[in-house]
Amino acid sequence: MHLAVLNLHIPPGLIFILGALLIPAFRGRVKSAYMMLLPVLAFLTLIYTPLGQHWTVDFLDYELILGRLDRLSRIFGIIFILISLLSVVFALKVRDDVQHTAGLIYAGGALGVTLAGDVFSLYVFWEIMAVASAFLILARRTRASRAAAFRYIMVHIFGGLCLLAGILLYVQNTGTAAFSLMQLSGADGILIFIGVAVNAAIPPLHPWLPDAYPEATVTGAVFLSAFTTKSAVYVMARMFAGTEVLIYLGAIMTAIPIFYAVLENDIRRVLAYSLINQVGFMLCGIGIGTPLAINGTVAHAFCHILYKALLFMSAGAVLHVTGKIRCTDLGGLYKTMPLTALFCIVGAASISAFPLFSGFISKSMIISAAAHHKMAIVWLVLQFASAGVFHHAGIKVPYFMFFGHDSGIRAKEPPFNMLAAMFVAAFLCIFLGIRFDLLYALLPYAADYAPYTGAHVVGQLQLLMFGALAFCLLILSGKYPAEIRALNLDTDWFYRKGARVISRAADAGLNGLNRICENIFAVFLPTCLKRFFDSLPVFVVSAFYGLSAADRWPDTGRGADLTKSRKTDIAVRAGLLPVGIGPLLAILLIVGLCLKIYLF
Template sequence: MIAGALLAPLLPGRARGPWLIALPLVALAVIWAVPLDAMSSIEFLDYTLTPWQMNSIGRLFATVFAIMAAAGTLYGLHQARPIELVAAQIYAGSAIGVCFSGDLITLFAYWEIMALASTVVIWSNGSERAYRASLRYVVMHLFGGVLLMAGIAGHVTSTGSVAFGPLALDRAAHWLILAGVLLNAGAPPLSAWIPDAYPEASPSGSVFLSAFTTKTAVFVLWVAFAGAPILVWVGLYMIFYGIIYALLENDMRRILAYSIVNQVGFMVAGIGIGTEMALNGAAAHAFAHIIYKALLLMSAGAVLYMTGKRKCTDLGGLFQSMPLTTVCGIVGALAISAFPLTSGFVSKSMISQAAADETLLWVWLLLAAASAGVFLHAGIKFPWFVFFQKDSGLRPPDPPRNMRVAMVLFAVLCIALGVYPAPLYAILPFPVDYIPYTAAHVITQLQLLLFAGLAFFALLPLMRRTNTITLDTDWLYRCLTPAAWHQLERLWLALRRIRDTRIQPWWQESLLRQQLHAMLTSRFSARATIGNFVLLTTLVLLSYLVLYLLF
């Protein structure tokens, strides 16, 4: 797929689109043609690498990545710049590569290709803001890459094995790997890169971005750190961070970016719980999430593309002239909120069920509260402020046909998976013994969500959008560090000025300088004697002794 994408610029413009859509579909066919547990290995330096290893969890993630790449390309076919589509293809190809990596070195190589290709995707939007955001993005990911590499190096030195498999959190190297991966998942404290960078990409660019980086991180966590208790709390933090920040946000695509953190939080918490039910749930949720989040970003992208506006304060009333986009946006919103008959319902509930099975009361309660919160921040807030609320007077039509087809395709998938989850359950890594559609589950979920809706409309005055942004940890590296650096520079300049104006003239004229000068030139020049060196050495040793005794 990567090689195919690199060929794409050579093709004439007309053939390029179909070629780029066909590539992921061919990849999908290959993924399903290869039997489970097939693998390849090559010798590289002193290590045996496994660049290709088929297993059920890798296949699940790779499948949805390939579907995503094809639909995303269709969506951006006539709107995105060619370089963006090519970069997105490389990005998706390397994400699939991560899924099939059998060793840590291959994984790291694909990981870094992903970071670079995704940076190009952001960059290709062409605006100054996008360029600056892409720089912050790539610095963040290279830092994550350094953590990961350091961890891998430590792991390989201590165990002698490069195999990619479960890692116990018993040594510093594994913690480093965990930190590097969590950075890509958007975990605290460095989660600000998601809402910083993703909404600066083009309409189709953010659709691609939403799918791969965070979910490959989920994949690696799933394989390496399943059942690590710390992940439950990291996940819960991400869930509520996403909700609170999305509630405060005004930019529609930033709302959705925060909700990526929120949704990945559900998966991370599921991985932390670590039972078969929870792991199945996390994997299924990643699958469903990629599709409905892409759908949401497609509808937001369609609005941006047709109106050129991105803030809730500038939008509203669009349902009158963009009915299809509105319906697709609402389907995505219902799916992310896990309404019955949508894909979110059949996947997210497995994670809650796992928490209940393990009698983790607090985790279960927080997950339930969070489910209501998802409906609040993404399920209602996004469609309400973009398509309804006040009438902004804008009357753009629905977007061009390729965008509409991609949206409808994913909307249908969201509902199909919700109505008939059996195919999804069949490709999960563990056998599924779970029935989502029980009367009790449907009723409680409806109660939870509809009363969340009541809270939204009852407190609507408190939800009024303001033209603001919300500070996050990125303030530390966007404001505090540059400001501190600036102050240091000023201090340095001031010190130099004092030296030039005050100390230097005084020193030039001082008696001490003249005496020292005379002494040094007379003693250490031509007539330097052994006695002088002995004196000097003794002085140095004495001062060393004094220092040693003092400290």
């Protein structure tokens, strides 16, 4: 049987999304097999569908394209499907259908974004990703995760609305819904850029990532590490390739998070910061925009997804078996978890871009592209960030989890499925580092780049090993900043504390306005009106009858010493007037009528 018959001829994203809905219907091994089958079917469908446009649907006056397959979208599709399969295997033993379903719908959303050929379907899949991924954080079912998921979804709703507003303006201005290269100018371009930048975690819009990912479930974080940021990288590469500001944003993005990663205590938060740093390299490549830079970006996204997932898997495995994830609580785990430690080290070597590991053959393309264009400062920042990455993700993560001080924890290796997923990811990290030609053949542009030159290899090894020497000397001399239980402020301060200021400002402002209105309309005006209508008869009577009512007040007895107006008041209220108020009103009416007849 030829595998091409398994081409389902429906969009791979929909295979995931629709297929995921059936997961709760299965039990036991059938469920496991079914979950692994979905990525396999999606993969076969993707690779047996020829390049071009597929699955178009008419929508109003526009055409929705669910399958725009070219060299750029195909390679992102391949890695997204591959990593879903590994994530599914890693999560097989989880007894929670919410996580399985949300994970695969989320992956389907990312695939939908990748294959979308128009901005409407891009937006729909974009929001599917946002909603499904929030469940991977909620599913941890802790107070902290609920709060983090709430902030996560609020930030993504903000980003999604920017994207939607930009898309609507764009369609209005251009009359097309094409998802293609655009300028970062005009409200439509800027709004779309901001919407995508939120998902790409470009500072200062990044803090949702280190806030939410470490609160996700063990297996959810593996899914999360792959899709949101990298689908945003894909959209940036598609829409904003060659946009200069991305070079600088990307360079800043590689440098800033590494300081946080050095200080951070929670291992998965360290990985989250290093994720932002790695996406910085990709955005920098997109900003440079030459074929070499775009190739480097795409290759780096491909390799990064694998080693970042591997690192999140190994940290997740440690969390799974020990229940702990802080540097201060861990250490010495290599004694009973040597395989996990080994896989973690492979991931660490890959992210650090050691020669023979995957990061080396992709990151060096981006740095070379910066060098070709003589961007000296950017080049220096990228090299600094490369050394820094090795420092925190390459050394710190494995060192504090598996070596360092002995925490006394003697946990067993994680279950077989977790080890298997880590093994395959680790294998691919090394395989890509050696057989880079296979990856280069899939890149959007023809690649004749040679990563393994003497200068590259020795230069990179010097950079890394002397960075390691600095770590070694600082650790041995006790100068290395101690791991402490603490929280490090980031730009989420503005909305986490700012939200309280807004809430207080709203309390003082809006509730204050409420109180003022209440005082005016519910207290002051009715009181005035009451007083007015109470005193009106007295006033009228006094005016017409003079104070005669008071004059007739008995000179002796109760109330004789009251003032005249008070006596009038009492007389009116008690009906003690010589003439009733009825005749008085009748006279007023007649006078009024006479005036009307006379005047008009």
